[in-house]
Amino acid sequence: MASKFYLTTPLYYVNDIPHIGHAYTTIAADVLARYKKLPGQDVDVYFLTGTDEHGQKIWHAAQEKKEDPQKFVDGMAEGFKKTWEKLEISYDDFIRTTEDRHVKVVQQIFKKLLDQGDIYPGEYEGWYCVPCESFWSELQLKEGEGGKKLCPDCGRPTQLIKEATYFFKLSKYQDKLLKYIEENPRFILPVSRKNEVVQFIKQGLRDLSVTRTAFPWGIAVPGDPKHVIYVWFDALINYISALGYPEDKKFKECWPADVHLMGKEIVRFHAVTWPCMLMALDLPLPKVIFGHGWWTVEGKKMSKSKGNVVDPLALSKEFGSDEFGVDAVRYFLMREVPFGVDGDFSMPAFIKRYNSDLANDLGNLLNRTLTMVEKYFSKVVPERPEDLNGAKDKLIGATEAMETLIKQQMDIFGFSRVLDIIWEQLVKPANKYIEDAAPWKLSKEEKMSELERVMYILCEVLKTIAFYVSPFMPTTAEKMWQQLGLSGKLSLKTSIAGVKTAKGQPLFPRIQK
Numbered sequence: 001m002a003s004k005f006y007l008t009t010p011l012y013y014v015n016d017i018p019h020i021g022h023a024y025t026t027i028a029a030d031v032l033a034r035y036k037k038l039p040g041q042d043v044d045v046y047f048l049t050g051t052d053e054h055g056q057k058i059w060h061a062a063q064e065k066k067e068d069p070q071k072f073v074d075g076m077a078e079g080f081k082k083t084w085e086k087l088e089i090s091y092d093d094f095i096r097t098t099e100d101r102h103v104k105v106v107q108q109i110f111k112k113l114l115d116q117g118d119i120y121p122g123e124y125e126g127w128y129c130v131p132c133e134s135f136w137s138e139l140q141l142k143e144g145e146g147g148k149k150l151c152p153d154c155g156r157p158t159q160l161i162k163e164a165t166y167f168f169k170l171s172k173y174q175d176k177l178l179k180y181i182e183e184n185p186r187f188i189l190p191v192s193r194k195n196e197v198v199q200f201i202k203q204g205l206r207d208l209s210v211t212r213t214a215f216p217w218g219i220a221v222p223g224d225p226k227h228v229i230y231v232w233f234d235a236l237i238n239y240i241s242a243l244g245y246p247e248d249k250k251f252k253e254c255w256p257a258d259v260h261l262m263g264k265e266i267v268r269f270h271a272v273t274w275p276c277m278l279m280a281l282d283l284p285l286p287k288v289i290f291g292h293g294w295w296t297v298e299g300k301k302m303s304k305s306k307g308n309v310v311d312p313l314a315l316s317k318e319f320g321s322d323e324f325g326v327d328a329v330r331y332f333l334m335r336e337v338p339f340g341v342d343g344d345f346s347m348p349a350f351i352k353r354y355n356s357d358l359a360n361d362l363g364n365l366l367n368r369t370l371t372m373v374e375k376y377f378s379k380v381v382p383e384r385p386e387d388l389n390g391a392k393d394k395l396i397g398a399t400e401a402m403e404t405l406i407k408q409q410m411d412i413f414g415f416s417r418v419l420d421i422i423w424e425q426l427v428k429p430a431n432k433y434i435e436d437a438a439p440w441k442l443s444k445e446e447k448m449s450e451l452e453r454v455m456y457i458l459c460e461v462l463k464t465i466a467f468y469v470s471p472f473m474p475t476t477a478e479k480m481w482q483q484l485g486l487s488g489k490l491s492l493k494t495s496i497a498g499v500k501t502a503k504g505q506p507l508f509p510r511i512q513k
């Protein structure tokens with residue numbers, strides 16, 4: 001029986017349109033989902049994403065636009081869906097926190113925890129950061145100019161709030177959670193994030209205020225509707241409400257999640273609040289929580305006020321090649337920095353990667369190879385040379401080693417390293433092989449069997465490259481497959497021998513800027 005693999009992205013706040021930061025988490029999840037769906041893995045993948053639509057921040061955003069909040073979030077959520085569609089995100093479900101299926105489960109969970117005494121009424125007095133939707137104690141705040149109390153996460157001013165609330169007994173689960181983290185070394189990745197979380201918990205967990213009364217935009221507390229449920233308490237539940245908790249077959253099949261992917265700034269909510277909620281519900285914890293790094297733009301934090309927000313769709317259209325622009329964006333984000341580390345976006349860095357890795361290395365390899373197959377063999381790929389089975393060619397050996405190497409990296413979310421391996425062991429050596437083998441000389445000297453061997457090997461390598469880059473660049477992989485003359489689903493078992501190639505337009509025309 002196939003094993004299941006349930007992976008999630010965070011739910012994106014709909015106060016703004018998606019930028020490359022949001023796209024980063026989503027593309028990474030998509031790469032992993034597509035990789036797990038490749039033939040030969042025998043895995044049932046379930047990939048969830050969606051939008052976080054309640055809370056004070058969204059309430060303000062709708063008010064600023066003078067729109068009814070529901071209408072406002074409907075429009076914004078549509079924008080996220082469209083962007084993900086254009087970026088080829090292959091999610092299985094998209095959940096919105098304003099949907100009935102979610103609201104129902106959140107209220108049910110709230111009531112259950114209230115009934116069992118894990119949630120209790122009280123009064124909250126403390127600090128609140130609206131952009132992060134998070135509560136802080138005086139001691140945790142950063143001191144700003146003129147004594148301003150700043151959020152330790154985002155550095156923006158916080159508000160002092162005092163309101164009637166319900167608390168969730170986070171403190172009750174502190175020791176159990178610490179023990180769990182210690183006993184499960186892969187629970188929070190990378191290790192640096194785990195250390196931060198452990199340090200945070202060791203400072204002492206205080207019970208968490210889980211309802212607000214200052215504004216009305218949220219899920220009503222059952223039986224006490226002047227309270228709305230705190231947006232994080234609401235949103236985290238999506239990971240199980242989308243599966244039809246508590247009774248649906250999907251929930252029973254998929255939970256616990258195999259991985260929750262997210263940016264480093266929200267690891268705390270996922271690695272502290274969420275596990276404590278799950279413990280209170282007596283449910284198993286997700287297997288892995290991975291916190292990736294943050295993207296800056298030319299060294300600066302992306303923000304609307306700075307006017308430096310990079311829209312992934314606009315970026316993909318920048319070079320007039322809509323189709324391949326998307327893959328170039330996906331490639332850049334996955335390749336530029338190791339997953340887990342911060343990255344910096346700049347147009348020169350993007351163009352440099354595009355021109356060197358995509359146009360020069362990959363695009364040229366396909367183009368040159370197919371040109372030669374066309375010229376020397378009337379477009380037909382030669383048969384597999386017999387001597388390949390015994391004295392194996394180095395490049396063929398590299399194609400065979402790929403599976404294990406890539407699996408090892410994928411297991412530790414080493415997306416950038418996977419691309420590095422494909423380039424260092426297949427793409428670049430294949431280009432060098434063309435230079436060294438000099439097929440044009442072989443043709444002139446009429447060394448036909450040697451020429452056949454060289455062209456077969458190049459086509460076999462290209463087939464392998466198409467297969468392994470497909471999770472990262474699905475359109476490119478499809479085009480490579482077609483140009484190689486192959487049909488059907490990408491599979492390493494498909495033979496390239498004797499296939500009639502169909503050279504097309506260069507995959508990545510060089511950017512001249």
Ligand code: MSP
Pocket residue numbers: 009010011012013020021022024025052235236237238261262263264265266293294295296302
């Ligand atoms: N709504 C919450 C998540 C709730 S999950 C139950 C939220 N939303 S968010 O829209 O602010 O951020 C969602 C994701 O986008 C996070 O993984 C975050 O790290 C990522 N990014 C937003 N800006 C980013 C960068 N500049 N760089 C990299 N990722 C960043 O938090």
